[in-house]
Amino acid sequence: xxxxxxxxxxxxxxxxxxxxxxxxxxxxxxxxxxxxxxxxxxxxxxxxxxxxxxxxxxxxxxxxxxxxxxxxxxxxxxxxxxxxxxxxxxxxxxxxxxxxxxxxxxxxxxxxxxxxxxxxxxxxxxxxxxxxxxxxxxxxxxxxxxxxxxxxxxxxxxxxxxxxxxxxxxxxxxxxxxxxxxxxxxxxxxxxxxxxxxxxxxxxxxxxxxxxxxxxxxxxxxxxxxxxxxxxxxxxxxxxxxxxxxxxxxxxxxxxxxxxxxxxxxxxxxxxxxxxxxxxxxxxxxxxxxxxxxxxxxxxxxxxxxxxxxxxxxxxxxxxxxxxxxxxxxxxxxxxxxxxxxxxxxxxxxxxxx
Amino acid sequence: xxxxxxxxxxxxxxxxxxxxxxxxxxxxxxxxxxxxxxxxxxxxxxxxxxxxxxxxxxxxxxxxxxxxxxxxxxxxxxxxxxxxxxxxxxxxxxxxxxxxxxxxxxxxxxxxxxxxxxxxxxxxxxxxxxxxxxxxxxxxxxxxxxxxxxxxxxxxxxxxxxxxxxxxxxxxxxxxxxxxxxxxxxxxxxxxxxxxxxxxxxxxxxxxxxxxxxxxxxxxxxxxxxxxxxxxxxxxxxxxxxxxxxxxxxxxxxxxxxxxxxxxxxxxxxxxxxxxxxxxxxxxxxxxxxxxxxxxxxxxxxxxxxxxxxxxxxxxxxxxxxxxxxxxxxxxxxxxxxxxxxxxxxxxxxxxxx
DNA sequence: AAAATTTGTGCAAACGGTTGCACAAATATT
DNA sequence: AATATTTGTGCAACCGTTTGCACAAATTTT
Numbered sequence: 001x002x003x004x005x006x007x008x009x010x011x012x013x014x015x016x017x018x019x020x021x022x023x024x025x026x027x028x029x030x031x032x033x034x035x036x037x038x039x040x041x042x043x044x045x046x047x048x049x050x051x052x053x054x055x056x057x058x059x060x061x062x063x064x065x066x067x068x069x070x071x072x073x074x075x076x077x078x079x080x081x082x083x084x085x086x087x088x089x090x091x092x093x094x095x096x097x098x099x100x101x102x103x104x105x106x107x108x109x110x111x112x113x114x115x116x117x118x119x120x121x122x123x124x125x126x127x128x129x130x131x132x133x134x135x136x137x138x139x140x141x142x143x144x145x146x147x148x149x150x151x152x153x154x155x156x157x158x159x160x161x162x163x164x165x166x167x168x169x170x171x172x173x174x175x176x177x178x179x180x181x182x183x184x185x186x187x188x189x190x191x192x193x194x195x196x197x198x199x200x201x202x203x204x205x206x207x208x209x210x211x212x213x214x215x216x217x218x219x220x221x222x223x224x225x226x227x228x229x230x231x232x233x234x235x236x237x238x239x240x241x242x243x244x245x246x247x248x249x250x251x252x253x254x255x256x257x258x259x260x261x262x263x264x265x266x267x268x269x270x271x272x273x274x275x276x277x278x279x280x281x282x283x284x285x286x287x288x289x290x291x292x293x294x295x296x297x298x299x300x301x302x303x304x305x306x307x308x309x310x311x312x313x314x315x316x317x318x319x320x321x322x323x324x325x326x327x328x329x330x331x332x333x334x335x336x337x338x339x340x341x342x343x344x345x346x347x348x349x350x351x352x353x354x
Numbered sequence: 355x356x357x358x359x360x361x362x363x364x365x366x367x368x369x370x371x372x373x374x375x376x377x378x379x380x381x382x383x384x385x386x387x388x389x390x391x392x393x394x395x396x397x398x399x400x401x402x403x404x405x406x407x408x409x410x411x412x413x414x415x416x417x418x419x420x421x422x423x424x425x426x427x428x429x430x431x432x433x434x435x436x437x438x439x440x441x442x443x444x445x446x447x448x449x450x451x452x453x454x455x456x457x458x459x460x461x462x463x464x465x466x467x468x469x470x471x472x473x474x475x476x477x478x479x480x481x482x483x484x485x486x487x488x489x490x491x492x493x494x495x496x497x498x499x500x501x502x503x504x505x506x507x508x509x510x511x512x513x514x515x516x517x518x519x520x521x522x523x524x525x526x527x528x529x530x531x532x533x534x535x536x537x538x539x540x541x542x543x544x545x546x547x548x549x550x551x552x553x554x555x556x557x558x559x560x561x562x563x564x565x566x567x568x569x570x571x572x573x574x575x576x577x578x579x580x581x582x583x584x585x586x587x588x589x590x591x592x593x594x595x596x597x598x599x600x601x602x603x604x605x606x607x608x609x610x611x612x613x614x615x616x617x618x619x620x621x622x623x624x625x626x627x628x629x630x631x632x633x634x635x636x637x638x639x640x641x642x643x644x645x646x647x648x649x650x651x652x653x654x655x656x657x658x659x660x661x662x663x664x665x666x667x668x669x670x671x672x673x674x675x676x677x678x679x680x681x682x683x684x685x686x687x688x689x690x691x692x693x694x695x696x697x698x699x700x701x702x703x704x705x706x707x708x
Numbered sequence: 709a710a711a712a713t714t715t716g717t718g719c720a721a722a723c724g725g726t727t728g729c730a731c732a733a734a735t736a737t738t
Numbered sequence: 739a740a741t742a743t744t745t746g747t748g749c750a751a752c753c754g755t756t757t758g759c760a761c762a763a764a765t766t767t768t
Contacts, residue, residue, distance in 0.1 A: 014482065014504070016724060027748050032726055039727085042746055057500070059480045063426070064724035066417040067753045074461075079447070089443025093433070097464040100477075107428075108460040110451040123454075126413045128368065146411070150368070233647065262647070270648045293587065293616070294624040295649055370754060381718045386756055393757085396716055418754035421723045713766065722756085729749090736743065 015058045024052060035060050075104045075316075076124030076132035076152075078139075080111040085231055085259055086288050087303060088136050091157065094309050095133065102313060104131075111137065118143045125150050131316055133157050138202075153319055157312060159202050165327040167319070169312045172333040173203055173285075176301035177210025179336045180254045180283050183299070185218045187281060187343045189252040193224040195239045195264055197231040197256030204231075204256050207285055211254055224250055231256060236263030244272055251280060252342065258284035258291045258300055265296055265341065281342040292339070299342040302334040369412045378406060389414050429458045429670075430478030430486035430506075432493075434465040439585055439613055440642050441657060442490050445511065448663050449487065456667060458485075465491065472497045479504050485670055487511050492556075507673055511666060513556050519681040521673070523666045526687040527557055527639075530655035531564025533690045534608045534637050537653070539572045541635060541697045543606040547578040549593045549618055551585040551610030558585075558610050561639055565608055578604055585610060590617030598626055605634060606696065612638035612645045612654055619650060619695065635696040645693070653696040656688040 017031040024031075026045065033041040034049035053059075066072040079092060096106035107127065109120045117137045124132050125147060132147065133155045141164050147154050153167060160168035184192055194211060197204040208225070215223050226243050229235040236255055240263070243250065255261035261284030268274045268282070276282055284291060284300040291298035311330045319325045371385040378385075380399065387395040388403035407413075420426040433446060450460035461481065463474045471491045478486050479501060486501065487509045495518050501508045507521060514522035538546055548565055551558040562579070569577050580597050583589040590609055594617070597604065609615035615638030622628045622636070630636050638645060638654040645652035665684045673679045 014724095018724085028725080029727080029748060029750095030746085032724095033747085036726070040744095040746055045746080057476070059476070060726095061421075061724050062481055063417045063420040064753085065726080067415075067421060067724080067755085068726045070753075072417070077462075086440050086443070089440070089446070092443070092446075093464060096462040097466055100462075100464060100474075101466065105477075105481075106462040106464075108431075108450040108454075108462060110447060110454060110460075112451055112455065120454075122411070122413070123459075126416055127459075128415075233643075262649075266647055266649045289587070290644060293620055295616075295620045368754095372754080382755080383718060383720095383757080384716085386754095387717090390756070394714095394716055399716080414756095415754050418723085419756080421725085421754080422756040424723075709768100711766105711768075713764100715762105715764070717760105717762085719758105719760080721758090723754105726752085728751090730747105731749105732745105732747085734743100734745070736741100738739100738741075 014061070015056060017058075017060070020049065020053060020058060024049060032060070072128065072130075073103060073105045074107050074127050074129045075099050076107050076109055076127065076129045077135055078109045078111065078117050078120060078124060078132060078137060079135045080117060080137040085136075085257065085286070086290070087257075087286050087305070088158075091305060091309070092135060094305065095135070095157070095312065098309050098313050102316070104316075121147065125152055128152065130320065131155055133312070134159075155312060155315060157308070160329060162202065167315060167327050167329075169308050169315065169330045169332065170202070171303050171308065172331045173206035174210030174213075175333050176285055177207040177212075177254070178214035179301055180285070180299075181211045181214035181218065181220075183336055183338065183342065184252045184254065184281060184283065185215070185220055187252065189281060189343070190220055191222045191224075191248070191251045192220060193226060193243060193250035193253045195226045195236055195243070195253060195255045195260055196229045197235075197260060198229075199227070201231075207256055224248070229256070229260070231259060233259050233263035233266075236260030236265075237267040238263075240264035240267040241271060244268070244274075249280075253280060253282050255282065255284050258286040258288045258298060260284065261298055261300070261341075262290065262296055265298070276341050277343040283342055287334075287337050291337075297339040297341055299339045300337050302337050304332045304334045307332045368415070369410060371412075371414070374403065374407060374412060378403060386414070426482065426484075427457060427459045428461050428481050428483045429453050430461050430463055430481065430483045431489055432463045432465065432471050432474060432478060432486060432491060433489045434471060434491040439490075439611065439640070440644070441611075441640050441659070442512075445659060445663070446489060448659065449489070449511070449666065452663050452667050456670070458670075475501065479506055482506065484674065485509060487666070488513075509666060509669060511662070514683060516556065521669060521681050521683075523662050523669065523684045523686065524556070525657050525662065526685045527560035528564030528567075529687050530639055531561040531566075531608070532568035533655055534639070534653075535565045535568035535572065535574075537690055537692065537696065538606045538608065538635060538637065539569070539574055541606065543635060543697070544574055545576045545578075545602070545605045546574060547580060547597060547604035547607045549580045549590055549597070549607060549609045549614055550583045551589075551614060552583075553581070555585075561610055578602070583610070583614070585613060587613050587617035587620075590614030591621040592617075594618035594621040595625065598622070598628075603634075607634065607636050609636065609638050612640040612642045612652060614638065615652055615654070615695075616644065616650055619652070630695050631697040637696055641688075641691050645691075651693040651695055653693045654691050656691050658686045658688045661686045 017028045020031045021028045033039040034046045099106045109124045111117050111120050117139045121143050131153050135157045138159050138161050156168040226239045229239050255264055265282050284298050287300045287302040291300050371382045374385045375382045387393040388400045453460045463478045465471050465474050471493045475497050485507050489511045492513050492515050510522040580593045583593050609618055615636055619636050638652050641654045641656040645654050
């Protein structure tokens with residue numbers, strides 16, 4: 001966090017406000033006012049300054065600005081196991097883009113192997129960002145307090161800290177679980193199974209809860225749960241093998257996410273020689289782009305990334321305008337995407353590529 | 355780039371050096387010296403200060419540091435069409451992690467729809483970073499000059515600007531093309547084809563060049579090139595269909611990258627009912643994680659991401675120590691990964707999952 | 709024991725902006 | 739035409755550090 005020893009400068013001579021001031025025969029204050037909204041400055045001089053500034057590529061030094069205004073444009077993004085699920089990088093890319101368009105700058109704080117988000121959070125807080133977005137991770141409640149003391153708002157994206165009054169934007173995982181349950185039951189299946197993702201994540205928990213509750217409501221009681229697993233292809237692959245080594249094989253499987261589902265599917269079709277959906281239906285969650293590929297054509301629940309980004313930006317805007325805006329959890333519903341990995345009940349079959 | 359209007363602060367009262375100074379009965383200078391290496395300070399007072407600082411969570415204000423030292427820890431990362439290829443997010447995640455471990459902070463500058471890297475580069479330069487890494491994109495030569503004037507080193511990752519003396523770290527795409535060519539010829543194929551990626555990218559160009567050159571060297575002259583395409587699943591899918599609508603069907607296809615190859619493969623197997631590799635061999639480039647899945651088991655050339663990151667960090671270290679270090683292009687070789695999408699010559703068959 | 713050196717600390721001037729206050733010029737009000 | 743108001747600009751203090759310089763105290767050398 002400490003500035004690097006700066007042996008390296010090839011005559012880095014930065015243009016500063018004083019230069020413009022001298023050149024245009026005005027004071028430094030006036031230069032500053034040309035770049036600050038809501039200040040008294042004549043349109044003429046402002047135009048003159050901005051034009052000249054543009055011509056020589058002057059921009060006010062952001063460090064000095066931060067120092068004087070006690071503000072900055074930085075939004076920290078804490079990311080952990082981002083490479084696991086192709087969905088997170090996408091979220092990161094979109095988020096940072098949306099932030100930039102709103103005038104913020106995204107600074108990345110990856111959680112290294114063997115670290116926890118709590119370890120890197122202080123590094124983010126050192127920049128005193130107005131917001132830190134925690135992507136696909138959670139932090140301790142102490143850490144949330146620490147952030148709050150510094151005036152930084154923590155926003156959890158895609159996960160949340162149960163019971164803690166924090167900002168969060170999540171997909172309606174429970175609704176997704178219910179939708180899948182409904183769909184599988186409608187397909188005529190009665191022996192269902194769930195392949196779990198990473199334990200103790202709110203995503204995994206809520207998807208299972210929604211799924212199992214809806215099953216019960218619909219009178220389906222034969223619901224097996226394959227607990228040990230994480231959100232990965234391999235985990236899905238192995239879980240499917242374990243599951244089908246048992247005597248009571250399920251007719252349909254709901255997997256904690258698409259990656260897991262694709263793994264399970266490949267195990268069933270490859271290693272076990274089963275047909276999907278003829279022998280067994282498989283459904284996932286997220287609707288990652290691979291799920292639309294003809295090779296798998298996975299039925300899934302669409303993760304409403306677009307809207308979640310939008311909601312996050314709205315949240316940021318709102319908090320920014322009203323510091324006393326109370327923590328809320330925004331839950332965004334997605335929608336069922338039926339493809340050909342689940343048995344068609346009425347011949348419905350969606351089959352888009354890539 | 356301008357600090358946000360700061361209506362939002364819930365009593366953000368930051369701990370500053372003066373507080374420590376008063377509390378410990380020393381001067382602000384002394385506090386500063388406890389955090390700055392190579393300065394005269396007695397071990398006792400230093401320990402006392404650091405201990406107290408840690409207990410109350412004090413960290414020197416990075417903006418003030420940047421201002422006084424004329425240095426900062428920020429490295430800009432310009433990213434464009436990152437979501438297209440799962441390989442880029444991975445690179446981004448690893449890069450930012452490596453940077454953080456080296457004491458830098460990665461600031462993201464995504465190129466929005468309809469923009470060019472040239473448009474966002476100035477925003478990055480405003481922070482006067484010692485380095486800006488341009489990921490999977492190129493910029494105009496004017497822009498490189500502009501960056502150099504400000505003292506910022508541009509490092510191109512995965513692409514490069516031909517003819518321009520800039521820093522770049524790339525995979526040995528030509529070698530990869532040659533390796534694939536060799537492999538396909540060794541498999542006994544004589545009618546080959548190439549499905550191109552995004553035109554005018556150095557990656558696409560170099561892969562094709564290596565491939566076609568090696569084919570010629572090996573005496574194989576029947577090499578068709580399907581030009582129109584980009585780096586996407588759909589593009590590969592369509593290209594394969596076009597290619598097989600012609601009378602002279604190839605025996606083996608080399609695709610510009612794995613995503614394209616997976617698309618092509620799905621078209622061949624799904625829509626055309628062909629068997630891979632029995633009817634046609636398919637090879638890709640990058641070795642993205644999906645390529646290892648049993649469902650596709652794609653022969654490919656491994657993108658040496660790990661080493662490329664390492665090389666990039668070495669470059670950064672070196673430039674940082676020697677400002678006059680001259681621009682170089684680091685080209686990192688990968689290696690062939692033979693799986694079962696290409697006809698086995700001697701029964702070799704690699705088949706790892708996940 | 710005096711002189712020379714080393715060591716640790718404090719003072720004050722930067723770094724590059726922003727902004728409250730003062731004030732002259734321009735404009736509006738009587 | 740005199741007064742009141744508005745508008746635009748400059749001065750100077752401040753944001754939170756770092757660091758050259760000065761200097762007293764501690765240590766080493768003669």
